[in-house]
Amino acid sequence: MKRHLPLSLLVLAVICVQQLTRATGTAFYLTPLTMAAYYSLVIVGLCLLMGYAGQISLGHAGFFAIGGYLSAMLTTKNLIPFKENSLIALGDRLGLLIHGQDMFGEPFLLVQPWAACGCAILVTIVVAYGIGIPVLKLKGHYLAMATLGFGIIVYRLALASPLFGEADGISGVPGFPLLPGLAVSGDFSSRVSNYYLAWGMVAFAMWLLVNLIHSRVGRALRAIHGAEGAANAMGIDTARYKLNTFVLSAVLAAVAGIFLTHYNGGIGPSEAGIMKSVRYVAIVAIGGMANLWGALVMGALLNIMSLRGMFGSYDDAVFGAILIVIMLFAPQGLLGISLPAALKRILRRGA
Amino acid sequence: MLLEIKNLFRRFGGLQAVSDVSFSVPQGMIKAVIGPNGAGKTTLFNLISGALPPSAGGIHFKGQPIHGLPPYRIASQGMARTYQNIKLYPGMTALENVMVGRHCRCRAGFLSGMLSLPWSRKEEKASRVAAMELLALLDIADLAEVEATSLAFGQQRAVEFARALATEPELLLLDEPAAGLNIYETAEVARLISKINGQGITVLLVEHDMSLVMDISQEIVVLSFGEKIAEGTPAEIQHNKEVIRIYLGEDDA
Amino acid sequence: MTLELFSQYLLAGITYGIIYAIVGIGFNIIYNTTGIINFAQGEFVMLGGMTAISLSQWLPLPLAIGVAVLIVMLIGALVEILFIRWLDRPSVLRMIIITIGISILIREAALHIWGEGVRSLPYFVGNEITTVQILGARVSPQVLWVIGVCAVMVLGLSLFFRYTLQGKKMQACAANRMAATLCGISTRNMVTLSFMLSAGIGALAGCVMSPITYTQYDIGTGLAIKGFTVAILGGLGSSMAAVAAGLLLGLIESFSVSVVPLAFQDAISISLLLAILFFRPHGLFGNKDAADLKEF
Numbered sequence: 097m098k099r100h101l102p103l104s105l106l107v108l109a110v111i112c113v114q115q116l117t118r119a120t121g122t123a124f125y126l127t128p129l130t131m132a133a134y135y136s137l138v139i140v141g142l143c144l145l146m147g148y149a150g151q152i153s154l155g156h157a158g159f160f161a162i163g164g165y166l167s168a169m170l171t172t173k174n175l176i177p178f179k180e181n182s183l184i185a186l187g188d189r190l191g192l193l194i195h196g197q198d199m200f201g202e203p204f205l206l207v208q209p210w211a212a213c214g215c216a217i218l219v220t221i222v223v224a225y226g227i228g229i230p231v232l233k234l235k236g237h238y239l240a241m242a243t244l245g246f247g248i249i250v251y252r253l254a255l256a257s258p259l260f261g262e263a264d265g266i267s268g269v270p271g272f273p274l275l276p277g278l279a280v281s282g283d284f285s286s287r288v289s290n291y292y293l294a295w296g297m298v299a300f301a302m303w304l305l306v307n308l309i310h311s312r313v314g315r316a317l318r319a320i321h322g323a324e325g326a327a328n329a330m331g332i333d334t335a336r337y338k339l340n341t342f343v344l345s346a347v348l349a350a351v352a353g354i355f356l357t358h359y360n361g362g363i364g365p366s367e368a369g370i371m372k373s374v375r376y377v378a379i380v381a382i383g384g385m386a387n388l389w390g391a392l393v394m395g396a397l398l399n400i401m402s403l404r405g406m407f408g409s410y411d412d413a414v415f416g417a418i419l420i421v422i423m424l425f426a427p428q429g430l431l432g433i434s435l436p437a438a439l440k441r442i443l444r445r446g447a
Numbered sequence: 448m449l450l451e452i453k454n455l456f457r458r459f460g461g462l463q464a465v466s467d468v469s470f471s472v473p474q475g476m477i478k479a480v481i482g483p484n485g486a487g488k489t490t491l492f493n494l495i496s497g498a499l500p501p502s503a504g505g506i507h508f509k510g511q512p513i514h515g516l517p518p519y520r521i522a523s524q525g526m527a528r529t530y531q532n533i534k535l536y537p538g539m540t541a542l543e544n545v546m547v548g549r550h551c552r553c554r555a556g557f558l559s560g561m562l563s564l565p566w567s568r569k570e571e572k573a574s575r576v577a578a579m580e581l582l583a584l585l586d587i588a589d590l591a592e593v594e595a596t597s598l599a600f601g602q603q604r605a606v607e608f609a610r611a612l613a614t615e616p617e618l619l620l621l622d623e624p625a626a627g628l629n630i631y632e633t634a635e636v637a638r639l640i641s642k643i644n645g646q647g648i649t650v651l652l653v654e655h656d657m658s659l660v661m662d663i664s665q666e667i668v669v670l671s672f673g674e675k676i677a678e679g680t681p682a683e684i685q686h687n688k689e690v691i692r693i694y695l696g697e698d699d700a
Numbered sequence: 701m702t703l704e705l706f707s708q709y710l711l712a713g714i715t716y717g718i719i720y721a722i723v724g725i726g727f728n729i730i731y732n733t734t735g736i737i738n739f740a741q742g743e744f745v746m747l748g749g750m751t752a753i754s755l756s757q758w759l760p761l762p763l764a765i766g767v768a769v770l771i772v773m774l775i776g777a778l779v780e781i782l783f784i785r786w787l788d789r790p791s792v793l794r795m796i797i798i799t800i801g802i803s804i805l806i807r808e809a810a811l812h813i814w815g816e817g818v819r820s821l822p823y824f825v826g827n828e829i830t831t832v833q834i835l836g837a838r839v840s841p842q843v844l845w846v847i848g849v850c851a852v853m854v855l856g857l858s859l860f861f862r863y864t865l866q867g868k869k870m871q872a873c874a875a876n877r878m879a880a881t882l883c884g885i886s887t888r889n890m891v892t893l894s895f896m897l898s899a900g901i902g903a904l905a906g907c908v909m910s911p912i913t914y915t916q917y918d919i920g921t922g923l924a925i926k927g928f929t930v931a932i933l934g935g936l937g938s939s940m941a942a943v944a945a946g947l948l949l950g951l952i953e954s955f956s957v958s959v960v961p962l963a964f965q966d967a968i969s970i971s972l973l974l975a976i977l978f979f980r981p982h983g984l985f986g987n988k989d990a991a992d993l994k995e996f
Binding site for chain 1: 783803804807814925928966970
């Protein structure tokens with residue numbers, strides 16, 4: 097199908113890049129590439145919310161953090177002290193827990209990565225619905241501030257709670273075994289398989305989202321973005337659609353958080369910070385608000401550059417500058433500008 | 448009675464925009480609401496379509512109360528509207544705009560959309576065909592792939608019309624369908640309204656163009672400063688002293 | 701709770717509260733003239749303090765503060781001319797993103813100029829151990845300076861808006877831009893003036909609070925959020941209500957320390973913001989119908 101041509105290109109590009117790194121001996125690039133893939137999941141979800149449903153979210157890093165922190169906490173927190181608790185015992189009987197011994201011979205009891213993942217996603221859904229219902233009734237500045245506030249609350253909770261490691265975050269997060277022999281982890285040996293796993297998830301997410309855009313729901317979202325009152329008048333339950341889109345994008349962010357945490361082996365409070373949320377918004381803006389592929393390409397590019405340290409200590413400043421420049425000169429994103437038209441606009445304004 | 452308005456009130460702070468208005472629209476009729484500017488006609492439409500809740504009074508559609516319901520519910524029950532200052536969806540083609548009208552008659556949701564299930568794809572195709580047919584009905588099929596807000600005014604009007612028809616309404620609310628149109632275009636609109644009325648759709652229209660109103664309406668309601676001051680056939684309204692007074696002013700003789 | 705503790709909390713609440721109120725008023729001034737919410741408002745406060753600290757190395761304190769305020773006012777004008785003037789009826793989304801970008805740039809610039817360290821201006825009177833006794837509590841005299849200076853600013857602003865020509869011109873712009881233009885008021889200049897005014901009061905507040913709250917490159921964001929909360933709490937656009945709202949927020953924050961660990965203090969003010977946004981977005985003193993008609 098024509099709409100999925102970019103998807104085939106993506107798969108092709110992913111394979112080519114990996115082969116290229118193997119051929120040139122630069123396999124260390126695979127790590128930032130893998131991380132960039134997971135961040136891209138957040139970004140395309142945000143693009144759906146901002147570009148299609150037209151709802152800004154300045155706190156999406158909060159959902160990433162909820163996913164990451166919960167799965168990190170559950171897979172590293174020793175539950176032995178709570179062995180007697182009926183909930184823990186139930187989990188044990190259902191096979192949700194792992195028994196083991198640490199290097200001192202002390203027994204420990206942890207939650208299985210699958211169970212932790214499921215729990216994290218469940219919590220994300222509940223929080224997203226809980227926050228979404230009141231927040232999405234707001235518009236403009238109020239909506240922006242409310243989402244910003246949400247992100248800050250998550251950040252503060254992560255920073256202040258001993259349960260979440262306070263300023264140090266959580267480390268020592270084990271790998272996430274998906275299939276026998278295939279696990280999401282930072283293991284050197286599984287670098288290549290992790291790379292393909294991450295980009296495979298991205299490809300699958302893009303397939304789902306592109307389908308959604310071209311469906312009745314996608315059209316309804318665009319109508320809501322275009323003229324909400326008129327969309328409602330044509331039979332679209334705008335509140336419900338905005339909410340479901342919000343939750344979907346939140347789940348995508350949480351999934352990204354979960355897997356990136358297992359890949360990195362840990363997570364810190366900065367992942368929930370404002371600057372991360374702003375970064376995601378900047379990338380969606382530069383990719384073209386309602387351009388899923390634009391957001392993906394820009395997201396991959398900018399994240400890789402940032403992860404490789406190309407922006408040095410100006411990292412945050414770069415994204416701030418991107419925001420301003422794009423919004424001033426190319427609100428449709430980089431891939432939508434026409435240079436002559438932009439120049440004409442500048443000259444006219446200055447007069 | 449398809450639509451019944453009973454003792455409808457709407458206040459904005461100290462302003463009584465609609466004050467104790469009552470009338471009914473039987474099935475199959477073309478009824479017009481007229482009145483000088485500021486009479487409360489668009490407010491009335493907003494109340495009926497659910498965009499505004501009434502301060503007091505009741506609105507019944509097909510025998511069921513609809514006052515206080517959100518617009519999307521009223522729309523799916525069979526009422527559609529057009530807008531005085533056109534509200535098409537920017538960034539979408541004419542065809543896509545009309546297809547949005549099909550929304551309430553389709554079912555594909557998030558999951559079936561994301562997975563591109565066969566039945567949802569079939570539904571999409573049917574929607575597209577239905578939308579194209581409506582565009583053809585209004586003689587703008589060739590504009591299907593044009594971005595809706597870049598069309599000429601009269602063409603945008605037509606797209607909005609098609610979009611409203613796409614919802615398969617039983618009652619169509621038209622807010623000044625002839626505004627900004629010339630004589631020929633207005634006649635075309637009149638023809639169109641009569642045609643869809645002939646297909647069984649009840650029409651309630653707000654209009655300033657008296658030739659259109661007198662030509663096609665079977666009954667007329669006259670509003671002034673939010674109050675109903677007259678109701679009757681075109682002939683009765685034309686001879687109503689009160690109506691003449693509010694439009695033409697007092698006779699100083 | 702002893703009288704001393706109560707007074708301590710009370711004065712802390714009023715001190716912080718009036719600072720938040722100044723930031724909130726800054727929001728209101730710009731919002732009233734342009735309809736824009738300036739997310740970079742908090743950065744003006746930070747810049748005021750930082751610039752004054754640097755200048756105080758060469759200039760006597762009062763002069764350093766005066767020059768700092770002037771510099772920040774110029775920066776405010778610069779921000780408006782460089783970034784805001786361009787825009788041709790921008791959407792709300794664009795405005796939000798641009799001002800966020802501006803606040804990030806200012807913050808990062810501050811980071812690179814002044815580093816991560818915490819700094820402060822010297823106390824205006826005495827030093828860090830001088831105290832004055834008020835209502836049974838021992839507080840630094842700086843607190844009186846903060847409250848005094850900010851109160852004078854609020855008074856000055858209300859006089860400015862009510863009695864001077866410039867002030868009335870700005871109010872005209874706020875009420876109806878098109879009509880103001882028709883009366884020969886240069887709305888462009890009014891917009892620049894509003895930015896300068898907001899920047900100026902923010903900067904002065906930043907200077908006067910520096911000895912007790914310290915100044916660091918990243919205090920801007922938190923202040924902006926609290927200032928926004930105050931502006932919304934009072935009803936967006938009303939400066940007098942912002943004062944009341946600011947004091948309220950300051951007091952809530954201050955007294956909440958007695959029930960909630962300090963680390964969660966920020967969460968309290970944000971939860972208040974969310975509560976207001978969800979349940980009463982037109983604020984405590986705003987008018988619901990008027991707020992509904994606002995173009996967002």
